[in-house]
Amino acid sequence: AKLDGRGSVQGFHQHFHDQLLRRHRLVDRLARAIERHELRLHYQPQVALVDGRLAHLEALLRWEPDDAEPVAPGEFIPLAEHAGLIDRLGDWVMNEACRQQAEWRAAGVDGIRVDINLSGSQVLGGDTLRRLEACVSRHGLCPADIGIELTENVLIAADERVLAGLRHLRRRGVSIAIDDFGTGYSSLSYLKHLPVSALKIDRTFVRDATRSAEDRAILEAAVFIGQRLGLEVVAEGVETAEQLSLLREMRCELAQGYFLHRPRPAEALLDLMRDAVVD
Numbered sequence: 001a002k003l004d005g006r007g008s009v010q011g012f013h014q015h016f017h018d019q020l021l022r023r024h025r026l027v028d029r030l031a032r033a034i035e036r037h038e039l040r041l042h043y044q045p046q047v048a049l050v051d052g053r054l055a056h057l058e059a060l061l062r063w064e065p066d067d068a069e070p071v072a073p074g075e076f077i078p079l080a081e082h083a084g085l086i087d088r089l090g091d092w093v094m095n096e097a098c099r100q101q102a103e104w105r106a107a108g109v110d111g112i113r114v115d116i117n118l119s120g121s122q123v124l125g126g127d128t129l130r131r132l133e134a135c136v137s138r139h140g141l142c143p144a145d146i147g148i149e150l151t152e153n154v155l156i157a158a159d160e161r162v163l164a165g166l167r168h169l170r171r172r173g174v175s176i177a178i179d180d181f182g183t184g185y186s187s188l189s190y191l192k193h194l195p196v197s198a199l200k201i202d203r204t205f206v207r208d209a210t211r212s213a214e215d216r217a218i219l220e221a222a223v224f225i226g227q228r229l230g231l232e233v234v235a236e237g238v239e240t241a242e243q244l245s246l247l248r249e250m251r252c253e254l255a256q257g258y259f260l261h262r263p264r265p266a267e268a269l270l271d272l273m274r275d276a277v278v279d
């Protein structure tokens with residue numbers, strides 16, 4: 001039998017082979033992305049819902065290769081983790097976020113925290129948390145100028161050593177947020193032992209809340225739990241006016257999403273940040 005074309009055995013292998021090849025090439029290029037200055041950070045505002053004030057920024061990594069289309073972090077971050085490149089990328093992110101925060105402070109905007117994302121392999125393995133602390137002081141920042149975001153699954157997997165590192169950072173004043181809250185495979189009981197200060201409700205809950213009363217109840221419960229535990233609550237992925245007013249009704253404290261502000265480069269944020277500083 002002839003086996004080629006779509007859906008055939010040979011087609012399947014071909015597809016698999018192409019995928020591997022693409023990944024291999026991406027890893028090669030990613031390894032050189034730092035030296036080639038192809039990485040940069042965009043920042044997305046987290047806004048206070050009572051008065052629209054810009055409260056914090058989330059740093060989001062962008063890779064724009066010189067000779068190719070931009071690659072989404074959803075694709076290259078997992079790749080970097082597998083290829084052992086994540087610590088190098090993570091250090092670049094940490095350093096760049098601190099450098100930018102110091103520059104903003106020097107320009108007279110302060111009190112706006114910059115949050116960075118840390119993935120599991122960064123936090124659970126090496127000494128990323130220690131290096132973060134060193135990075136903050138090297139740039140002359142206060143611990144409260146920087147925050148970290150970790151998913152529930154990372155927090156659940158944290159052993160005593162990692163938890164001690166997180167507690168230490170938290171005591172110093174570094175904000176620690178649970179990212180994508182509600183999407184992990186955990187019960188809620190873990191919330192009470194963890195050194196966290198903020199809860200970021202995953203955007204799927206925000207998206208669904210305007211669809212049915214049940215979905216709305218789930219979002220409301222998440223907001224409520226965060227508040228009752230004394231955590232800062234951020235709703236992620238707000239895309240419509242309807243979602244925003246629903247969150248206001250629920251007295252959710254902070255929101256982030258395309259409807260409010262898209263992630264943008266640092267230069268494009270200075271005016272917005274100046275307006276946010278109340279003196």
Ligand code: C2E
Pocket residue numbers: 044059060061072073074077093116117118119149179180203236237238239256257258259263
């Ligand atoms: P995340 O931490 O959950 O970040 C939020 C993602 O949602 C960002 O995607 C952001 O651009 C996007 N987003 C913001 N508002 C909206 C909205 O209203 N609607 C929709 N549909 N999306 C919205 P992005 O930048 O592509 O990042 C994807 C993921 O990659 C992040 O998810 C995070 O897990 C990871 N990531 C990004 N930067 C870093 C980094 O520096 N280090 C690590 N370890 N991971 C990173």
Ligand code: CA
Pocket residue numbers: 058117149179
């Ligand atoms: Ca995040």
Ligand code: CA
Pocket residue numbers: 179180200202236
């Ligand atoms: Ca998130």
Ligand code: CA
Pocket residue numbers: 179180
């Ligand atoms: Ca995520």
